[in-house]
Amino acid sequence: MSGWRALDQFLQTDPQDVGCDQAMEILDLYVDAVIRQGADATERRYPGVAAHLRACGPCGEDYAGLLAAVS
Amino acid sequence: MSLAGSTAAGVSRRDPLDAESREWLRCLAGTGRDAPSAAEREHALARLHQLLLRAAHAELRRRSHPVRIEGRERDDLAHQAADDALLAITGKLDRFRGDSRFTTWAYKFVIFEVSAKLGRHYWRNPPVQVGGDAWERIPDRFGADPAQYAESRELAGALRRAVTEALSERQRRVFVAIIVDGIPLDALAAELGSTRNAIYKTMFDARRKIRAHLVAHGYLHDEEPRKS
Numbered sequence: 001m002s003g004w005r006a007l008d009q010f011l012q013t014d015p016q017d018v019g020c021d022q023a024m025e026i027l028d029l030y031v032d033a034v035i036r037q038g039a040d041a042t043e044r045r046y047p048g049v050a051a052h053l054r055a056c057g058p059c060g061e062d063y064a065g066l067l068a069a070v071s
Numbered sequence: 072m073s074l075a076g077s078t079a080a081g082v083s084r085r086d087p088l089d090a091e092s093r094e095w096l097r098c099l100a101g102t103g104r105d106a107p108s109a110a111e112r113e114h115a116l117a118r119l120h121q122l123l124l125r126a127a128h129a130e131l132r133r134r135s136h137p138v139r140i141e142g143r144e145r146d147d148l149a150h151q152a153a154d155d156a157l158l159a160i161t162g163k164l165d166r167f168r169g170d171s172r173f174t175t176w177a178y179k180f181v182i183f184e185v186s187a188k189l190g191r192h193y194w195r196n197p198p199v200q201v202g203g204d205a206w207e208r209i210p211d212r213f214g215a216d217p218a219q220y221a222e223s224r225e226l227a228g229a230l231r232r233a234v235t236e237a238l239s240e241r242q243r244r245v246f247v248a249i250i251v252d253g254i255p256l257d258a259l260a261a262e263l264g265s266t267r268n269a270i271y272k273t274m275f276d277a278r279r280k281i282r283a284h285l286v287a288h289g290y291l292h293d294e295e296p297r298k299s
Binding site: 002003004006007008010011012013017019020021024026027028029031032056057058059061062064065066068069070 | 126129130133134170171172174175176178179181182183185186210213214215216219222223226230255256257266267268271272275278279281282285290291
């Protein structure tokens, strides 16, 4: 991947992105859904949260940490 | 940013409450016929603290970037995170709606405590900044080929102009701190007395404005990423 392509990817924003507060509010529910139904089904059910977790490094870390804690 | 997918309307209640979650609630907050004995409650609190402490240790081990924390320092942080999480959980038991398992809900508190404490901890021993102009290292951050010197210079120059010309002072400060100086978002939020959500929103708007500026000046295409 070229530098321009990576920069463009970083600059792209998803209008569905719900932001940190809303994503973290239901992170426990989201993680339980991933465990019960799988990541793909959960992303389809909560696209705004999924978009946020892809774009936000700190929230993505919290998601990975919570998933590891309950797995 | 939209509200799609995460408002109350988008959240389905996980019902009925599983037996383990029900027992946690009874032992920690039961009343009337369900009230726990003092010994039961103490035992439940000790067990929950043990779970939180174990999760805090595991999370601190998992997060080694950007500053590795080990030994007694990690023990202290883990205990602080578990203690504060337990306090928050017992103070918010009435907010547990049963949308998730009780333990998942409880672990969320300790994961958040670890994040917040790492953000503040960053400033106790921040990484040594490499000398020179940090903007010159921007192409590396985006994986530009060092052999393509002209492209790297063009990328850094265009991005720097966009940051200078398109962003507000606040957006510029946040963008430069995170992307150019490499300060973690949570650490910056702690430093500025702000929140993760507010800093993320600032970055979200900054990313949109920078991209629009780069498109307007022909560096990026409106929809598709530029091909090199």
